[in-house]
Amino acid sequence: MTATTSTLGFAILAVLARADSTGYEIAGRMRHPIGRFWTAGHSQIHADLQRLRAAGLVEYVTAAGPGPQEKKVYSVTPEGLGALRDWVTEPPRPQPERDELVLKTYAAWLADPARLIEMFRTALRHHEERLAEYESTWAAVEEAPPAFGTSGFGNMAALRCGLTYERHRAEWCRWMIDQLLRAQSDGEHPA
């Protein structure tokens, strides 16, 4: 059986596999913590939930809600859980990588070094902040490593990726700043 659900559908199933939620709550988790590796706005999520339900992968129970519509608490069906499990181990098809900062870097030879240094210093600061955040979370996780088979394992594994990613990114920014400082001083008193 081939997966006909979009990647967003699996992201939603991954959230619901941890806890039954409303569409609104799923949107919240799509900002944090999942926002680091997948994002979606609430309107997209509501639409996808309807498709998932039509496919029998999720179901909901209603409750009185604020506003005119009723509140719907979604959960994964056994078929949904099976589809999610199958999808997890399928090798991801190569996605188009899009990184605006690297694209700018590719054209950086045309621009002003001083401004570039400023830009990379800002980027470096952001990466260092995130790294510090991840490292403190990591310290807490390392003390009591969650067992495989619990959702904590997924948290830890994704966090580990974020950790090494921010380190790589900060390292690269520092290298760029160093290169640009050299270029600047070469420009000031050329041979």
Add this chain to the structure above:
Amino acid sequence: MTATTSTLGFAILAVLARADSTGYEIAGRMRHPIGRFWTAGHSQIHADLQRLRAAGLVEYVTAAGPGPQEKKVYSVTPEGLGALRDWVTEPPRPQPERDELVLKTYAAWLADPARLIEMFRTALRHHEERLAEYESTWAAVEEAPPAFGTSGFGNMAALRCGLTYERHRAEWCRWMIDQLLRAQSDGEHPA
């Protein structure tokens, strides 16, 4: 003056700033080497070239082409070069990161460790291959570092990012495999 051009537009300008090209040639460079950090199909590129031309950022000269239409060799106008230069040092607005492998990882606690190990070994192999490729290119670049102000600087800087990225990614995959092997052996003879 605010930039009204899409990011793809600037990617096209960045290609043309290095060499005048046809739309077809731009598409080729969007696969390689730019494909590592930005991608677009030829139909999108042709459409964007028309918009860039309407905005006065590029122009073309025609030549006899194969097929029914004439061949158009595009170049950047002075205004286009100015827009590109301005854009380069503007801090990139935060983009939604989307990484299917990390999303799968977040749900990995539900799946079979043996299959996961297989998936991460495949990913690791890909990253190691790319890393080896980047490292050999890097060795050549390091011998004669291109000066800032030449397009070679842009190549080197983007390559440097790819290099540290692949290292981070390979490191993370190895960590994942290690964790999963432990989980597997714990599962075989539990306490």
Add this chain to the structure above:
DNA sequence: TCGGGCATGTAATACGTTACATGATTCA
């Protein structure tokens, strides 16, 4: 009483991919 959080949805627009359509030249 006014803004923010909770909670649902639709509609318009923009962006991106895939498929369709044409046709010369070159190489196996």
Add this chain to the structure above:
DNA sequence: TGAATCATGTAACGTATTACATGCCCGA
């Protein structure tokens, strides 16, 4: 002769973002 490369473009579809629209409850 048949496929690959060069070269242009349009059309259809699918995905994603932004704006619109409603309305309760709670705290400042």
